Amino acid sequence: MRPVYLIGFMGAGKTTLGKRLATAMGLTFQDLDHLFEEKYKLNINSFFEKYGENLFRKFEYELIKSTYEMQDVVISTGGGTPCFFDSMQGMNQNGVTVYMQTTPAGLTSRLVNAKRQRPLLEGKSPEELILYVTEKLKEREKWYTQAHFKIDAINPDLPKLIGEIYSLISEK
Numbered sequence: 001m002r003p004v005y006l007i008g009f010m011g012a013g014k015t016t017l018g019k020r021l022a023t024a025m026g027l028t029f030q031d032l033d034h035l036f037e038e039k040y041k042l043n044i045n046s047f048f049e050k051y052g053e054n055l056f057r058k059f060e061y062e063l064i065k066s067t068y069e070m071q072d073v074v075i076s077t078g079g080g081t082p083c084f085f086d087s088m089q090g091m092n093q094n095g096v097t098v099y100m101q102t103t104p105a106g107l108t109s110r111l112v113n114a115k116r117q118r119p120l121l122e123g124k125s126p127e128e129l130i131l132y133v134t135e136k137l138k139e140r141e142k143w144y145t146q147a148h149f150k151i152d153a154i155n156p157d158l159p160k161l162i163g164e165i166y167s168l169i170s171e172k
């Protein structure tokens with residue numbers, strides 16, 4: 001079976017849902033940020049600090065392309081992964097894509113409490129964060145909404161999603 005990609009903004013819950021989905025479907029789980037850190041032996045924050053975002057996007061793109069041939073895997077992507085180069089098109093052509101959708105307020109409340117540091121959010125006050133998330137989400141929805149399926153990030157209906165994924169796969 002082709003890869004299932006979870007896409008969406010930082011804080012949407014891609015890793016948590018990815019693990020649940022993989023378990024429920026009997027697939028393995030991979031997190032793209034984690035693959036990146038393993039491959040480059042550097043955490044994403046340090047990578048951004050040392051080499052900047054442009055190189056991160058380039059390497060992230062190489063990494064997403066290397067997943068196209070994978071089988072039986074659920075992959076949680078980084079929030080920016082679909083929005084650079086032709087990654088969204090690539091994921092759509094080679095796998096099944098699921099957009100985890102929620103509002104800027106829902107994302108912000110999760111991000112304020114998120115323990116993991118994210119380089120793009122560093123140093124932002126809660127007020128700056130909501131403005132940033134609102135703007136950035138609007139910009140990124142152009143890519144996110146190209147996904148095959150959309151799921152409510154706050155209350156995901158897993159059985160329904162699994163049914164949709166199987167029906168798309170059996171169509172092709």
Ligand code: S3P
Pocket residue numbers: 008009010011014033044077078079080081118119120
């Ligand atoms: C990013 C999201 C992060 C990580 C990097 C950039 C983004 O992943 O890839 O910090 O551009 O939205 P998560 O969505 O898993 O936080």
